[in-house]
Amino acid sequence: MKTRILALFLILGLVLSLAACGGSTSTTAAAGGDQAATTAAPAGDTGEKVKLTFGIWDSYQKPGMEALAAAYTAKNPNVSIEVQVTGWDEYWTKLEAAASGGELPDIFWMHTNEFVKYASNNMLVDVTNLYDGATDAGYSNFPEGLVKNFTYDGKLYGVPKDWDTIGLAYNKEIFDQAGVKYPDDTWTWDTLVEAAKTIKEKTGIYGFAAPYDDQQGFLNTVYQAGGFTVADGKTGYNSDATKMGLAYYISLQKDYDFSPTQEQFADADAGTLFQSGQVAMQFLGSWNITPYMNNEDIKGKFDIAILPKATNPVSGEGRASIYNGLAYATSTKGKNQAAALEFLKFLGTKEANIIHGESGAAIPAFNGTSETWLTKFPELNLKAYTDMMDYGIQFPGSKTKSKWGPIEKQTIMEVYNGTLTVDEAVAKLETEVGAILATE
Amino acid sequence: MTSTHIAQVKRASRLSHDAGWGYLMVAPTILGLIILNIYPFFHSIYMSFSETMLFGNWEWVGLDNYRKMFSDPNMWRATGNTLYFVLLTVPLGIFLALAFASMLNSQIKGRDGLRAIYFLPMIVAPAAIAMVWKWLYNTEYGLINQFLGLFGADVKINWISNPKLALPAAAIVAIWSSIGYDIILLLAGLQAIPRSYYEAADIDGANFISKFFHITVPMVSPTMFFVLIMRLMAALKQFDLVYMMITDTNPAFQQSQTLMYMFYRESFQVGNKGYASALVLWTFVIILAFTAIQFVGQKKWVHYDQ
Numbered sequence: 156m157k158t159r160i161l162a163l164f165l166i167l168g169l170v171l172s173l174a175a176c177g178g179s180t181s182t183t184a185a186a187g188g189d190q191a192a193t194t195a196a197p198a199g200d201t202g203e204k205v206k207l208t209f210g211i212w213d214s215y216q217k218p219g220m221e222a223l224a225a226a227y228t229a230k231n232p233n234v235s236i237e238v239q240v241t242g243w244d245e246y247w248t249k250l251e252a253a254a255s256g257g258e259l260p261d262i263f264w265m266h267t268n269e270f271v272k273y274a275s276n277n278m279l280v281d282v283t284n285l286y287d288g289a290t291d292a293g294y295s296n297f298p299e300g301l302v303k304n305f306t307y308d309g310k311l312y313g314v315p316k317d318w319d320t321i322g323l324a325y326n327k328e329i330f331d332q333a334g335v336k337y338p339d340d341t342w343t344w345d346t347l348v349e350a351a352k353t354i355k356e357k358t359g360i361y362g363f364a365a366p367y368d369d370q371q372g373f374l375n376t377v378y379q380a381g382g383f384t385v386a387d388g389k390t391g392y393n394s395d396a397t398k399m400g401l402a403y404y405i406s407l408q409k410d411y412d413f414s415p416t417q418e419q420f421a422d423a424d425a426g427t428l429f430q431s432g433q434v435a436m437q438f439l440g441s442w443n444i445t446p447y448m449n450n451e452d453i454k455g456k457f458d459i460a461i462l463p464k465a466t467n468p469v470s471g472e473g474r475a476s477i478y479n480g481l482a483y484a485t486s487t488k489g490k491n492q493a494a495a496l497e498f499l500k501f502l503g504t505k506e507a508n509i510i511h512g513e514s515g516a517a518i519p520a521f522n523g524t525s526e527t528w529l530t531k532f533p534e535l536n537l538k539a540y541t542d543m544m545d546y547g548i549q550f551p552g553s554k555t556k557s558k559w560g561p562i563e564k565q566t567i568m569e570v571y572n573g574t575l576t577v578d579e580a581v582a583k584l585e586t587e588v589g590a591i592l593a594t595e
Numbered sequence: 596m597t598s599t600h601i602a603q604v605k606r607a608s609r610l611s612h613d614a615g616w617g618y619l620m621v622a623p624t625i626l627g628l629i630i631l632n633i634y635p636f637f638h639s640i641y642m643s644f645s646e647t648m649l650f651g652n653w654e655w656v657g658l659d660n661y662r663k664m665f666s667d668p669n670m671w672r673a674t675g676n677t678l679y680f681v682l683l684t685v686p687l688g689i690f691l692a693l694a695f696a697s698m699l700n701s702q703i704k705g706r707d708g709l710r711a712i713y714f715l716p717m718i719v720a721p722a723a724i725a726m727v728w729k730w731l732y733n734t735e736y737g738l739i740n741q742f743l744g745l746f747g748a749d750v751k752i753n754w755i756s757n758p759k760l761a762l763p764a765a766a767i768v769a770i771w772s773s774i775g776y777d778i779i780l781l782l783a784g785l786q787a788i789p790r791s792y793y794e795a796a797d798i799d800g801a802n803f804i805s806k807f808f809h810i811t812v813p814m815v816s817p818t819m820f821f822v823l824i825m826r827l828m829a830a831l832k833q834f835d836l837v838y839m840m841i842t843d844t845n846p847a848f849q850q851s852q853t854l855m856y857m858f859y860r861e862s863f864q865v866g867n868k869g870y871a872s873a874l875v876l877w878t879f880v881i882i883l884a885f886t887a888i889q890f891v892g893q894k895k896w897v898h899y900d901q
Contacts, residue, residue: 159616162619163619248863251650276650278650367844417845418753418846419734419735421755421756421842421845423735557865558865561865564843568843568844568848571846
């Protein structure tokens with residue numbers, strides 16, 4: 156009898172602990188949350204404590220986001236905000252699962268790769284009228300391209316956060332060692348090749364890192380040549396300009412010996428190689444500046460220039476740089492929507508963007524505040540990034556990007572592996588990506 | 596007569612009383628099995644006949660996913676890679692496990708310490724194992740190439756970026772990390788063999804080889820059968836090692852993507868949960884086939900003494 160009672164208590168204990176694990180979402184999200192989240196009461200009630208979760212994917216930007224949260228909670232003491240970092244690889248998987256389960260963070264970063272998917276499925280709150288009536292805030296203060304990125308069906312679903320472009324990073328010490336002049340705005344595709352060759356010959360160090368990469372790689376050269384990959388629901392792979400840009404970028408790795416091979420990039424990626432002084436140049440997105448400057452091995456040894464232009468573009472001037480921007484968004488199913496929208500509104504103000512820029516996290520989106528980011532690292536020629544914005548091309552995306560993105564990657568990887576030629580690859584992409592775009 | 600009748604009734608009611616407690620004890624496990632295993636299994640079958648839209652919506656498409664799957668060269672390549680992985684890990688893994696278990700069963704110095712050491716890889720997280728081995732396999736700086744380079748010229752083997760070497764490299768890590776589990780199981784099986792059999796064989800003048808094949812192997816065959824089934828299933832479901840060590844921009848990717856890796860990409864990166872479910876069902880059928888063959892084959896080589 157005693158053992159049976161003991162057993163009964165054990166079972167009860169197990170069942171209760173299961174229930175507690177599964178249980179209330181607002182409290183499990185918080186680490187040591189001493190303020191209870193209100194689930195039913197709208198946050199408009201003054202004095203009602205609200206806890207918001209803020210989801211991001213870049214741990215280097217966490218201090219910047221926390222600075223924004225601190226500035227907001229200083230003015231709104233009944234709100235507390237917890238910044239949660241999930242690595243890029245897992246962020247979207249987790250977000251999608253959270254969206255299906257109705258458990259999205261109160262505020263989260265949104266990327267153009269995934270925006271249309273979320274907006275078209277009513278996951279994001281329409282913020283078109285967030286700044287109605289505000290005098291010094293509003294969407295006219297952001298670059299048009301960024302606002303367009305987060306507009307779907309005529310309505311805006313995110314508050315622009317930042318923008319980034321691609322520039323040419325180069326290691327000054329290696330250039331000095333090889334006796335090559337630093338990159339400037341006269342550089343063309345041919346100058347890049349010559350410089351890389353010279354560096355490899357004179358120092359034995361790799362001149363340029365040319366791994367498979369879209370945003371920081373072949374998309375720039377494709378648009379520099381005057382071509383395009385995907386735009387307005389159409390594909391542009393099978394054009395002379397696109398082929399020229401793609402072939403040039405791939406040739407940097409395959410036709411010369413100044414770049415590590417794709418096998419070597421599998422062991423250590425381009426960023427690791429550049430930061431450890433194994434390669435003299437790479438195309439570098441502006442979001443990498445803070446991490447690089449936090450790395451004692453490369454800090455002070457590198458600088459940034461604008462991307463070289465195409466020597467003989469099929470059309471256009473030959474200059475392009477892929478730009479992208481993130482936005483803050485909030486979920487239609489969130490439990491603290493009113494409080495989240497207030498915080499969202501704050502994030503889009505000039506004051507918030509200045510805090511954002513000064514933290515060095517990224518180039519803030521609000522017009523006129525990008526200087527704050529430039530002054531964060533005065534020793535670097537960060538102006539190159541803002542200059543590239545004049546030639547900025549939005550990172551291509553669409554509603555079905557998660558379907559055609561992997562196909563683009565796999566097909567172009569086959570060119571690197573030698574199983575397809577550039578012509579065969581673009582023909583294949585034209586058909587397959589075209590078929591997927593047609594379903595939109 | 597009435598007293599025995601009463602006794603019978605009392606015993607019957609006590610048995611059903613015991614049975615009641617029995618059901619209560621197993622209820623949590625059964626509930627867990629139904630909710631977490633059985634229901635999702637049937638749900639996956641249903642999903643494999645659907646195309647999943649975003650965020651949890653789906654529509655029935657019948658055999659479309661299966662038609663697509665069987666005409667997808669990537670799927671056939673992944674199947675080939677997975678079967679190759681089975682070939683690499685199962686025979687060698689079981690042989691090594693049996694060899695080590697035999698050694699650890701004999702009177703050697705430091706035996707208990709050695710048993711603990713062989714088991715250690717089992718307590719390390721697979722992700723940590725993959726990261727450390729990826730570094731060991733590094734072409735320029737990895738310890739393996741450095742070690743091999745001591746014997747002469749510089750060695751620059753591309754362990755995880757050469758299409759021919761990547762899966763074998765992953766297989767080595769898989770065997771290394773799971774051998775501890777197999778050794779423990781086989782050791783238990785070996786220790787159950789009565790010493791008297793060996794003594795009798797010694798009296799009859801048997802040498803080591805014939806003792807091994809005529810006593811050890813038959814007596815440990817039930818345990819070996821279990822280990823074989825577990826190893827086969829684990830190899831067919833291989834995902835985490837390959838995922839962590841070989842990314843999709845690695846030139847060796849096409850020759851290394853296993854079925855479960857393909858499932859992960861289709862399900863979470865591309866968002867095709869319907870197609871991914873079809874892949875899972877296909878993997879399930881393969882595992883079922885292998886297991887069925889083993890169960891039929893056990894009559895031939897597994898020796899159960901009653």
